[in-house]
Amino acid sequence: MLKVSNLSVNYGDTPVVKQLNLALDRDEIMMLVGPTGCGKTTILQALAGLIPITEGEINLGSWSATATKMVPPEKRNVGMVFQDFALFPHLTVEQNVCFRLKNTELADHWLKLLGLEGLRRAKPANLSGGQKQRVALARTLAHEPAFVLLDEPLSNLDAALKDSLRWEIRNALKTAGVPAIWVTHDQEEALSVGDRVGILNRGRLEQIADPETCFAEPANRFVARFLGEASFLPGQLQGQDVLTELGNVPGKAMDCASGQVELLLRPDDLSLVAETDKGNAVVDWVRYEGGSKLYCVTLDSGHSLRVRVSHEQHSKPGERVSIAITTNHPLAAFAQQADIAG
Structure with a gap:
């Protein structure tokens, strides 16, 4: 270990x-x-x-x-695999994998397992990027x-x-x-x-x-924001629940947070429905992602959230929508900080 x-x-x-x-x-x-x-x-x-x-x-x-x-x-x-492959350009795939190996049985094993059997005699210049990376991995693993x-x-x-x-x-x-x-x-x-x-x-x-x-x-x-889209909504932690302007939801206190907290919301924790007259938020912008769309909305309270919905949703910037928390699992709740924005 x-x-x-x-x-x-x-x-x-x-x-x-x-x-x-x-x-x-x-x-x-x-x-x-x-x-x-x-x-x-x-x-x-x-x-x-x-x-x-x-x-x-x-x-x-x-x-x-x-x-x-x-x-x-x-x-x-230690074996190392680099982003630039680090292959010897003058050697074949087989020669690269077998470089400095006394027993080539493991090299044969990894050439077959990684789908390189038919490329043994090829030079790196004739390989695709994916093939080069498989050669680099085979070379590394062949040396145990x-x-x-x-x-x-x-x-x-x-x-x-x-x-x-x-x-x-x-x-x-x-x-x-x-x-x-x-x-x-x-x-x-x-x-x-x-x-x-x-x-x-x-x-x-x-x-x-x-x-x-x-x-x-x-x-x-920092971790919350680095690992994906993150919005924070103020709320009151009471027992196992957090009371927010979007309703009461299950919460989990992080770092001994209590009382006034900010709830971590991922775009998939929320729903968005177009509203003509009512609603509780306004669309700021929308990004098309293929199978989905990412919306940034501002609640009537002024807090900003990001919501991911089906690509079939067609709300436009400036239109009113209804936002709701739809997840059932406990959401992370952090101690409230005055300088946090959505």
Whole structure:
């Protein structure tokens, strides 16, 4: 099991990663997400031994690295998959996967499993982006790493290919039984693929939990906003319910919140119905998403909410609508802050 304790990394006098703690179980896939510059790639580089750490410990059982005890990358048995594939252009697919392998049986196994059998003699220049990434993954797994680090492996691919390849990579990692830390900017990718998700902000881990917990019960407003569209509606927490201008709904206090709270509402927690004369809100704008539409509305009280509905809804900016909370599960309730806007 990979265990990281109080890991900090500085670039000169500038702290980039601050007191990171995490443990990776056997065959677990952990997704790391966060804004650009939050330290995601730096964490991968530190785990791989490519950069020194300032303090803390990285422990795999067979080795342990600290600020004063550096373990070189080649001694860590770590596999890395990059966004730019990092293939040798002069070698064939088979030669890339078998590079520095004494026993090529595992290479044959992964070439077949990842659908590369018919491309053994092809050079990288003749491969699609998805094929190149499968070659890079096959090469990594053929070397039987103790854990795998993936640095935005799908960022250079088109949207349609990303959706299918993310599952191919996940299934391959699970088949190999190897744990992995996967860095991505794609929140949907993180929530759908990861066994757990870690959300970073300015070098600190804000929350680490299973995807559903991070989305439905975020540790704070930063996590709530980063993992999807988030609106906040004032209310009064009374027992297991929150009293709001849109009615009473089940609530769950976050961080010991009590009394006056702000309820986290996702666009799918709400409904929108066009109204001619009545209604309780006005449409500010609408975005067409294909199978759905995302609306921003302003309640008569002045609070702003975002609502996702069927693409068949045709309300226009300036028109009145009725907004209601339709979800039955408890919604996260945070201590009220005067500066929070929807």
